[in-house]
Amino acid sequence: MRWQPAELVATRTESASARTLVLRVPGWPGHRPGQHLDVRLTAPDGYHAERSYSLAAPADGDHIEITVQRVRDGEVSGYLVDVFPVGAFLEVRGPVGGWFVWTPETGGAAVLIAGGSGIVPLAAMLRARRKAVTANPFRLLYSVRTPEDLLYADELAELRRAALTPAADPIGEVCYRGDPESDENIDLFLAYTRTAPPGDPRPPGRLTRTEIARLALPPSPAVACYVCGPTAFVEFAADALVSAGHAPAMIRTERFGPTGG
Numbered sequence: 001m002r003w004q005p006a007e008l009v010a011t012r013t014e015s016a017s018a019r020t021l022v023l024r025v026p027g028w029p030g031h032r033p034g035q036h037l038d039v040r041l042t043a044p045d046g047y048h049a050e051r052s053y054s055l056a057a058p059a060d061g062d063h064i065e066i067t068v069q070r071v072r073d074g075e076v077s078g079y080l081v082d083v084f085p086v087g088a089f090l091e092v093r094g095p096v097g098g099w100f101v102w103t104p105e106t107g108g109a110a111v112l113i114a115g116g117s118g119i120v121p122l123a124a125m126l127r128a129r130r131k132a133v134t135a136n137p138f139r140l141l142y143s144v145r146t147p148e149d150l151l152y153a154d155e156l157a158e159l160r161r162a163a164l165t166p167a168a169d170p171i172g173e174v175c176y177r178g179d180p181e182s183d184e185n186i187d188l189f190l191a192y193t194r195t196a197p198p199g200d201p202r203p204p205g206r207l208t209r210t211e212i213a214r215l216a217l218p219p220s221p222a223v224a225c226y227v228c229g230p231t232a233f234v235e236f237a238a239d240a241l242v243s244a245g246h247a248p249a250m251i252r253t254e255r256f257g258p259t260g261g
């Protein structure tokens with residue numbers, strides 16, 4: 001894989017600490033939802049910094065999107081979120097990864113479990129799922145600190161509006177359940193760890209094993225699980241899925257540990 005120049009053509013603020021970067025990469029070979037790329041920044045003195053970022057949207061010609069969350073004292077993330085200007089260039093190499101992917105051809109149902117910025121590759125899967133005319137059930141469990149930290153809040157709000165009334169839902173008041181008769185057969189469960197929005201009946205706190213067992217779709221060879229987030233979160237959630245009866249072979253994980261060089 002070779003490094004390719006990428007121009008920042010647009011940005012979207014996702015939260016106070018995260019921004020989506022829309023990059024134009026002439027000759028981008030395309031990618032599958034869930035894959036990531038490597039980004040390389042070069043200083044005038046030749047110093048390089050490389051980091052991995054998930055592709056946030058399905059392939060769209062030579063345009064790709066990444067969403068970067070600022071990490072405290074981070075060398076690259078703060079620069080990409082706060083400084084890197086439209087019209088500037090960096091280099092990308094990718095796409096990378098062939099296991100943590102979902103395409104409409106994958107078929108079956110999917111449980112997506114995100115911790116913080118781990119929502120990014122899962123958003124690419126959700127977006128691909130929503131574009132495809134398919135009734136594959138999707139269930140997203142998204143753990144996030146506060147309502148202000150939600151990434152893709154507008155899209156999630158759309159899903160909530162399209163959902164059946166939460167009160168009618170047998171799997172919990174705080175879960176927005178998609179209509180099984182519609183293409184928007186996507187369920188959404190938001191777990192706020194620090195501050196919940198007013199009226200949320202779930203007290204703030206980390207996702208528990210019980211919630212994961214109760215809210216993930218029932219274990220089956222037709223249910224694939226995708227877990228992404230900080231390493232400790234991924235290990236906890238994957239372990240909870242196994243305890244709930246999901247076969248390890250059906251659980252795909254992506255750890256957002258530190259990358260670099």
Ligand SMILES: Cc1cc2nc3c(=O)[nH]c(=O)nc-3n(C[C@H](O)[C@H](O)[C@H](O)COP(=O)(O)OP(=O)(O)OC[C@H]3O[C@@H](n4cnc5c(N)ncnc54)[C@H](O)[C@@H]3O)c2cc1C
Pocket residue numbers: 036051052053054055066067068069070071072073074075076077078117120121230254255256257258259260
């Ligand atoms: C496959 C993969 C995909 C990724 N996708 C995304 C993505 O879509 N969006 C995104 O925002 N990030 C993503 N990351 C994380 C990203 O690669 C960087 O690690 C992150 O942006 C921090 O880089 P930095 O240069 O700002 O921090 P650094 O200067 O490398 O580190 C600064 C400090 O923060 C700690 N730190 C570094 N990275 C993390 C982290 N991820 N979580 C917690 N603490 C950390 C370090 O230990 C250090 O103490 C992904 C990582 C991997 C491996």
